[in-house]
Amino acid sequence: MPNPGEDATLQVFYRTLVLQITGGLRALSLYPAQHPEAGRQINSLYQQLSRYLERRPSLAIIFAEGEVVVENIPFPELSANLRPLIERFETLGLERLVFGRGLALDELLRFLQLLLKLLKTKGQVEANLAMTPQDFPHIVAGRLSLDHESRLSFEEVSRALRDVRHFVRTMTGQLKDLFGDLTVSLSEGKVSLARETVATLHRILAGGLIPMKLLMCRSSPDPDANVHAVNVCAQSMALARHLNLEDKTVLEIGLGALLHDIGLSLPAPRGQKPTATVTLDQKKRLWEHPLRGAEILLATPGLPDLAALVALEHHIHFDGGGYPKRGASRQLNLASVITAVADIYDNLRRNYLGKSPLSLTDAIHWMDRRAGTVFHPLVYKGFRAMIKTLGQEER
Secondary structure, three states: OOOHHHHHHHHHHHHHHHHHHHHHHHHHHHOOOOOHHHHHHHHHHHHHHHHHHHHOOEEEEEEEOOEEEEOOEEOHHHHHHOHHHHHHHHHHOOOEEEEEOOOOHHHHHHHHHHHHHHHOOOOOHHHHHHHOHHHOOOEEEEOOOOOOOOOOOHHHHHHHHHHHHHHHHHHHHHHHHHHOOOOOOOOHHHHHHHHHHHHHHHHHHOOOHHHHHHHHHOOOOOOOHHHHHHHHHHHHHHHHHHOOOOHHHHHHHHHHHHOOOHHHHOOOOOOOOOOOOOOHHHHHHHHHHHHHHHHHHHOOOOOOHHHHHHHHHOOEOOOOOEOOOOOOOOOOOHHHHHHHHHHHHHHHOOOEOOEOOOOHHHHHHHHHOOEOOOEOHHHHHHHHHHHHHHHOOOO
């Protein structure tokens, strides 16, 4: 697993790069390109981009619904500080900016000059750039598109962003009630809330590629267990759909995935206080939560047995490792295998147990090395293919 410090450094780099782009545009608006100040700004930006593109094939920045997202990492502080510029980008239809390996200094300068000109006019970015594509062989700029067959309007992207954000905010708030005040089982009302959450999320996933991309590929570093429950539910159902399972089965898997960590929701022992490090009591509680969760769900009327099975098995590895220990002769349920992939993926992508979130690429590389041991090789292959499809950028 990459060093968390390296991941934090990369995020600082992304943030600085966006500020350098805006600084370059500002310098070109005040000085001619030959002026020392403009030259300093553009050269600094180019050197940063060049070093990055020596190690990675491209760098993508997305401006949508008032947000700045660099390589699937959102930067809310930039979204607030650069709001007027972002709104202007959105008005122009410049939702995506991709720099590719091979970028030259003169190409970058000509692009920034054209972009500055467009920012001062009412023209459409995609229309103007389409007139001179040969001038920008290593830059893609224009509307956000998630596949090769369709081009999606900004209104569709914005609506999807709003819907997904609203859903996550609303559902995570409701899940505090669902997972709170637990005793030995869930009440009828909590079971209804869980089913409603899963059904709503299933409808969002069925709404097209944009919601799936946002729910699967965007980093969600929030350590809140309720956010984690929503993410794992969404990602498990997306994977089940990708594996062509029937809708009824997809919904049951989603229900199990939503409730997979319910054993952690039981009240902590009296007097135990949160600490920065994981104590032995907390480790014991962590190791026991699959059994506790299965007991709660088995005692709850109106839930399929599959939900209890997912709670019990989601930390058991394909090769028999993990916890709790199982007999070698018993195979894991497919729903548990799917949820395990989603659970680990989301934990890698959030602040969890004192570790910083990984980028999408680093998380997948970490998981690649454990296919066939921690993960079922065929199920993980399907997950890997789905992420690759959702995460690819049209060039």
